[in-house]
Amino acid sequence: MAEVVSAPGYERWTQQVAGTGGCSAPVRLVGESEVIDRGTGEVVHVYRTADEATGYLLVACGNRRASVCPACSETYRRDVFHLIRAGLAGGKGLAETVREHPRVFATLTAPSFGAVHTLRERNGKPVACHPRRRPVRCEHGNPDGCGVPHTPEDAVLGSPLCGDCYDYVGAVLWQAHAGQLWHRFSLELRRQMARRAGMSRRRFEAQVRVSFAKVAEYQRRGLVHFHAVIRLDGPGGYDDPPPCWATAELLADAVPEAAGRVQVRSLDPGQGDRILRWGTQIDVRPILVSGDGGGLSDQAVAGYIAKYSTKGAEVSGTIDRRLTCPRCKGAGRVDGYGGVGLCKRCGGLGTGLGVDLERLPVSDHARRMIRTCWDLGGLPELADLRLRPWAHMLGFRGHFATKSRRYSTTLGALRQTRADHRAADARERQGLPSPETTEVIGHWRFAGQGYSEAEQLLADHIGQRAQTARRIAAERAEKDTESPSTETAKRNDSEAS
Numbered sequence: 001m002a003e004v005v006s007a008p009g010y011e012r013w014t015q016q017v018a019g020t021g022g023c024s025a026p027v028r029l030v031g032e033s034e035v036i037d038r039g040t041g042e043v044v045h046v047y048r049t050a051d052e053a054t055g056y057l058l059v060a061c062g063n064r065r066a067s068v069c070p071a072c073s074e075t076y077r078r079d080v081f082h083l084i085r086a087g088l089a090g091g092k093g094l095a096e097t098v099r100e101h102p103r104v105f106a107t108l109t110a111p112s113f114g115a116v117h118t119l120r121e122r123n124g125k126p127v128a129c130h131p132r133r134r135p136v137r138c139e140h141g142n143p144d145g146c147g148v149p150h151t152p153e154d155a156v157l158g159s160p161l162c163g164d165c166y167d168y169v170g171a172v173l174w175q176a177h178a179g180q181l182w183h184r185f186s187l188e189l190r191r192q193m194a195r196r197a198g199m200s201r202r203r204f205e206a207q208v209r210v211s212f213a214k215v216a217e218y219q220r221r222g223l224v225h226f227h228a229v230i231r232l233d234g235p236g237g238y239d240d241p242p243p244c245w246a247t248a249e250l251l252a253d254a255v256p257e258a259a260g261r262v263q264v265r266s267l268d269p270g271q272g273d274r275i276l277r278w279g280t281q282i283d284v285r286p287i288l289v290s291g292d293g294g295g296l297s298d299q300a301v302a303g304y305i306a307k308y309s310t311k312g313a314e315v316s317g318t319i320d321r322r323l324t325c326p327r328c329k330g331a332g333r334v335d336g337y338g339g340v341g342l343c344k345r346c347g348g349l350g351t352g353l354g355v356d357l358e359r360l361p362v363s364d365h366a367r368r369m370i371r372t373c374w375d376l377g378g379l380p381e382l383a384d385l386r387l388r389p390w391a392h393m394l395g396f397r398g399h400f401a402t403k404s405r406r407y408s409t410t411l412g413a414l415r416q417t418r419a420d421h422r423a424a425d426a427r428e429r430q431g432l433p434s435p436e437t438t439e440v441i442g443h444w445r446f447a448g449q450g451y452s453e454a455e456q457l458l459a460d461h462i463g464q465r466a467q468t469a470r471r472i473a474a475e476r477a478e479k480d481t482e483s484p485s486t487e488t489a490k491r492n493d494s495e496a497s
């Protein structure tokens with residue numbers, strides 16, 4: 001550590017660390033950028049990392065996930081919050097009239113693939129998970145009940161009462177088709193609303209645009225749920241009110257109907273075909289402007305979606321990196337001089353695994369999900385599902401957070417605003433001309449990522465201070481956009497989580 005502190009660039013290094021906002025694995029860049037006058041072509045400013053005392057520039061990693069980089073994930077969470085909230089209450093370039101558009105908060109779940117240990121509470125106290133007066137044993141000798149009142153920390157939560165009875169193939173196939181199921185749902189939703197309004201889907205779509213923003217949340221049993229804001233607009237999107245017959249009731253009634261109707265057919269190697277559907281637990285709640293009475297406030301909904309957007313599959317006890325062999329990419333076979341042969345890298349057995357699955361630090365349930373992904377992923381008829389590359393995500397290969405184009409502003413626009421703001425600050429400090437008359441040309445190269453052990457200790461300290469300063473500023477900004485009934489919103493948020 002003394003070496004780091006006494007190095008010539010230390011002072012500048014601490015500035016750069018603070019500039020990444022406490023990122024745990026910043027990227028080191030080397031290169032240069034030139035500011036050029038558009039009119040005269042004259043170079044008015046040059047920045048070279050070679051002139052830096054450190055010899056490089058540190059840039060935040062920008063990872064979305066809290067388990068990878070807490071600081072960058074917090075920036076991401078805030079952006080998602082503002083994006084979702086703008087689509088509900090206006091702001092960030094959206095008119096406030098968007099508040100009056102019909103919208104709901106819907107949750108679509110996975111069906112059951114066998115009984116799992118669950119958290120059950122009565123009056124705030126944990127009660128027996130699957131109470132049975134006379135438990136019956138399955139063919140594997142496991143009881144069909146569980147009298148244990150589980151607590152939230154219990155490691156068995158989400159795992160099946162009998163792993164051999166549990167339908168792992170069904171669970172993995174469902175997860176691999178979850179994105180497609182959502183797509184079909186979104187089409188059926190329009191069809192259902194059109195039917196209720198007594199018109200063709202084509203006529204309906206000429207008058208109403210359905211916008212949504214959704215996030216995938218892993219349950220402990222390793223299957224995703226989708227939480228979505230669904231909003232009705234006129235054909236022009238968020239600035240355009242829908243016709244008056246397109247009400248929140250029409251939307252709320254159509255959601256469960258559409259979810260109940262859609263299905264996806266999948267090949268199931270053991271049994272021919274399999275029909276995949278949503279689970280029966282479908283929740284539709286109104287989103288209220290004030291947050292009073294029965295519904296959720298826009299603030300709470302935005303907070304809820306933003307929170308899940310920074311999570312991965314870790315809650316289901318899996319691991320956060322690919323498990324495929326780096327040489328054969330999971331195929332188990334490689335093209336050699338003598339034609340296609342078994343890959344030597346993954347043991348010459350053609351497993352395609354880059355790790356020892358039996359010794360992977362994951363829960364037994366996650367291991368069986370992964371194993372099922374692996375086995376099914378090796379079948380040519382299921383190749384399209386890409387189950388091996390996504391085995392660590394237990395078969396889900398969709399995006400965690402998605403929104404339709406006209407829902408609201410974009411994450412890119414929010415980031416650009418921040419970057420523009422920082423650039424303007426820097427220009428002002430250096431006395432450079434405005435961006436209207438100049439152009440920036442940069443040449444950058446990746447020179448590594450992360451800190452050494454000693455650097456990490458110092459960086460943590462600097463990062464904490466930077467994060468506190470940012471949090472205070474951000475809380476102030478979030479407060480400025482809050483709806484009048486913040487208390488109700490907060491209450492709803494804690495209920496929802």
Ligand SMILES: [Zn+2]
Pocket residue numbers: 022023024025026060061062063069071072073
């Ligand atoms: Zn980071």
Ligand SMILES: [Zn+2]
Pocket residue numbers: 116117118129130146147148150
């Ligand atoms: Zn149990």
Ligand SMILES: [Zn+2]
Pocket residue numbers: 138139140141142162163164165166
């Ligand atoms: Zn069994």
Ligand SMILES: [Zn+2]
Pocket residue numbers: 325326327328329330332333343344345346352353
């Ligand atoms: Zn291999």
